[in-house]
């Protein structure tokens with residue numbers, strides 16, 4: 188009996204995804220470059236499930252129904268190209284390769300074209316949710332040739348996360364690399380969302396002098412309201428954990444040096460490339476870079492050793508909740524705006540309400556709040572920016588004074604809060620009808636004859652002033 192689908196690459200994510208597929212009753216063949224991993228997987232939790240192992244690519248391919256559907260669950264980068272080359276001689280016209288890793292979308296576009304020339308289909312698919320998500324229901328963002336995608340749609344929807352009202356967190360995103368693009372932006376937003384939460388923790392700890400247990404209670408409380416989300420929930424949980432070795436709170440024993448695999452950096456670079464304004468996402472990447480230079484920070488802290496201290500208001504915690512919410516709205520607004528610009532540039536025709544829905548469950552940024560984003564886009568699909576939609580615009584107006592006060596408190600207390608500060612700056616920039624770029628243009632024209640437009644002339648007309656005479 189042939190399998191309906193195959194999965195190549197039995198890392199943690201690959202194993203979880205394979206089990207998820209088999210748990211839903213789809214017969215799957217798994218294969219891995221090294222035999223040991225396949226054996227260990229088969230000896231593990233596959234008992235009674237429709238899972239078959241293959242130990243060579245030939246056997247793997249031969250075990251699949253036609254058109255063959257092969258999921259690649261591999262490390263992003265050249266490994267994917269190598270795997271494609273190995274599969275090519277074994278595949279027939281119409282077969283489908285599905286890259287479920289965190290690939291860079293431009294690689295996906297390139298692979299799509301390459302395989303199309305060979306009569307094959309390539310479905311670049313963003314998958315979010317980590318190991319547990321892959322096992323129990325991830326958020327799935329597929330893209331590529333639509334007809335080819337339709338042949339895996341049933342399986343993908345079945346294994347995906349479901350929203351509280353039962354909708355599948357999986358839907359076709361668009362052509363070529365759009366699925367990986369949307370996943371990349373998901374990760375950029377993830378970076379910003381995480382950074383905002385970390386800054387709130389930092390303010391409570393450093394500016395307000397609260398204990399971990401008090402901070403834990405605040406996060407747990409927030410999780411009952413409009414901030415209810417996976418990231419707030421795990422933050423509250425993390426703050427309850429004790430270190431087995433020392434008995435201290437585990438969070439205090441973890442070195443303050445952040446890692447990163449690069450998707451936040453990609454998002455920021457895409458923002459720069461396309462000319463989008465996504466400062467909070469970029470600041471969140473810089474914040475990880477700042478954390479990474481621990482030794483330098485320690486040395487510098489001894490040079491600038493006075494720590495400013497300023498009193499906080501009685502309603503600091505209420506204001507902080509408003510600031511976290513407002514900052515969150517702004518970083519999602521930045522991510523959605525970036526997708527809008529990319530969609531227009533690439534002709535992807537992205538559906539933002541649908542994207543919000545498929546991030547509603549299963550993925551790392553899952554939150555009730557995404558339901559509101561979906562509703563906002565359903566109501567105003569062509570809106571320029573999320574912060575202009577009715578609900579969010581009213582909420583930002585309400586939050587504004589607190590949000591501003593929190594940034595003032597942070598700065599006055601010497602706290603590093605780049606994400607918070609960048610959101611209020613983003614807001615102030617976006618709502619300013621006039622910015623000092625007039626002076627900037629004058630400077631550029633002064634030193635480089637770069638010309639400028641005038642407030643009282645057609646924007647197509649450019650002017651130059653002779654600023655200095657020799």
Ligand code: 6PG
Pocket residue numbers: 289314315316317373374377446447448449450451550551
């Ligand atoms: C997800 C995550 C996932 C992963 C990131 C973390 O959606 O499941 O985003 O892709 O956790 O790779 O990225 P960093 O290592 O860069 O924080």
